[in-house]
Amino acid sequence: MAGSSKQTLKLNLKIWRQEGPNEKGHFMEHKAEDISPDMSFLEMIDVVNQQLIKKGERPIEFDHDCREGICGMCSMVINGNPHGPEKATTTCQLHMRKFKDGDSIVIEPFRAKAFPVVRDLVVDRSSFDRVIESGGYISVNTGNAQDANTLPVRKENADLAFEAATCIGCGACVAACKNASASLFVSAKLAHLNLLPQGQVEAEDRVLNMVAQMDEEGFGACTNTGACSAACPKEIKLENIAKMNSSYAKAKMKSRS
């Protein structure tokens, strides 16, 4: 509330620390004091880091960039939830007023075979880039395009494609899945491109190649628990996975005939 002064929080943090990809990690306990409820979760970590540096200790490494919920760089599993407990919210948009004085908070990196830990809370998500590289695009060279309005797109399809395209590639879906499956991420890209007329030419190759690459990167299989969609900060829908499975089956049959 404007004009009133707020009470600060004391928190018991358990934070994952790991020197490098091949080192053994451990939880560090830290008592965070004077945490303003107006801070974002990442600003709370900033404050903890300043305290650690002042004490001569190594600050916590974590990924972050835009801090407005769109770049997909921030990660972290907070109390068992990728991006924390708030629905449709990235870690950078999670604010400390959602926690209570005296709360214990466990902070871990996204965990998946295809996302190896780099250091502390930082993981390597380049597997996602390689999945896109395998077919997540429309092959049109610069200069090839015709006038934009020569290709009308049904509004319904345009809107569905847009919804799928809002994926920020953060990897929360993988971290939330007990099998570390990337199906939500891959299917969102397939839905985005395959729903548009521009994407038709390569639709079948796209689904075969991207699914093959997803498997090669070591992501697990989908068992339809829906944990991915529940954790997704952009609320990408589970039905995209159903669409992917159906178009994969069709394309696979066709490629064998």
Add this chain to the structure above:
Amino acid sequence: MSKKLDSKVPSGDLQEKWTKHRFDMKLVNPANKRKFNVIVVGTGLGGASAAASMAEMGYNVMSFCIQDSPRRAHSIAAQGGINAAKNYPNDGDSVWRLFYDTIKGGDYRSREANVHRLAEVSTSIIDQCVAQGVPFARDYGGYLANRSFGGAQVSRTFYARGQTGQQLLIGAYQSMMRQVDKGNITMFSRREMLDLVVVDGKARGITCRNLVTGEIEQYAADAVVMATGGYGNVFYLSTNAKNSNVTAAFRCHKKGAYFANPCFTQIHPTCIPVSGDYQSKLTLMSESLRNDGRVWVPKEKGDKRHPNEIPESERDYYLERIYPSFGNLVPRDVASRQAKFRVDEGRGVGETGVAVYLDFKDAIQRLGKDAVSERYGNLFEMYEKITGDNPYEVPMRIYPAVHYTMGGLWVDYNLMSNLPGLHVIGEANFSDHGANRLGASALMQGLADGYFVLPYTIGNYLASTELNKVDTNHEEFKSSREEVTSRLDKILGVKGNKTVDEFHRELGKIMWEYVGMSRSEEGLKKALEIIPKLREEFWNNLSVPGEQNYKNSELEKAGRVADFLELGELMAKDALDRNESCGGHFREEYQTPENEATRDDENYCYVAAWERKENSGKPDWELHKEELTFENVKLATRSYK
């Protein structure tokens, strides 16, 4: 001695220049393109589109970014839209009108020929993006939708809800990844460029740090492209992403590239205000809110009552009072400055006193809550998420924030800096927006440069320049490596008591106070006195924990702040040199009694391009001027009365 800068603008009619130039430029034979290596630093709209397009043409491209994936570059956060002179709404738009609006919006401090070319290629950008599958907003007939933006009198803005930057960047990123798959681009993520390598006067490579292993890596090429964005984070708090920084551009500047118009910075009036000392960044709220919200502060100084308890008669709707005809819709710079004046008077609101109210009470009464929610619902939600306040019930608190930097490395018409081989595109260069950028034009410029300008002009450079074979064993690479390593050693060796963030915040406060929204000779002189002192303290009392040879974010930040500490001084110097008010640069001495900016076309119609020098171990700069000539547009005073 001041050098005359050659902008290399082709001769002939404005409308014919680019067409003629494309014909006059030398071409690289298709079979020879793969023999050329090009380095592109940065993967935002400019860098990604340039890398993809050049790779498609056949060049060997090496692409670098500091994030974990090229898709995360800060272009992704752009909300509003992208301008293009398509004239789909049939409302009288044209290339000429977009050109004219951009020149005027830039307060007559940009280069006519560059801006006209930008307007010309704007239409091809939309075609290209749609072909890539960018999901722009469409109407029920399936055709592309447009909206008006930032005071333009035509609807020329294409958009994808409030996420236009994200969708355009993903389009460019996907095109880039396609070329990675084909082997035409080698992608280097989590790398930070720390030096430009110049051999025989030409840009021939970069030295960078692998941010995961800490190793120093070097790459040689025939040309280097900087697409590294703006320098708004010199203010510490801005709408820029945390990793946005000036280091790569500044390293080029230190190697001889001129820095142009550094004082031209854009302050956006409607951002969520700072809530405490821990604040790490500022979030923009769309300017459209001023269509229905009323801006006010209490009449009395230090009135700490809850806003809803302050009666109408004790509120000062100051924009409506001072500008009765434009009211809350005055231009960005005026709205920003007036908010600052109220806060300086002690009439700011909220816990910190550094904010003003933006009130929707009257709009809700007039239109109903549902109508307001339909227009601004998502913004209200975002505001509530960040502040915890419900804007349907309590007035929003807003305050201006640094948003975009018009200045950047100096480039000629070919987007090449004064250092041969070093090309600069997007926000990192200075060329298209003059002293003020119009809304929805940043995305347009990034993609124009990357898709449709640089891929042509770089070919001309490569085809017409004698380039000896150079590899990373060259002496210049060795000395660059030594320089970079010893600088990192120096940073780690200070072992003082203040953290990087403490220095950065302190610099930000100085910049905001003296080189921010409103500047004066006295304030700028003060800044020029205290910034070097802060820099000296930085090098004597900095505390950076850890070592070089692994991921060390504090070390990364320290190198960037070291460069901001020099850039800040240069910005103050440039602002002091420019004895006029124009666009985003407002000098208190040069205003009308109604607080309107007073431009001085007779003496300051030039691009200020600064060459870096050393003066007994301290940074110093020499000014070179590129005179701006306007052959097609008549210089006039912007007026909102």
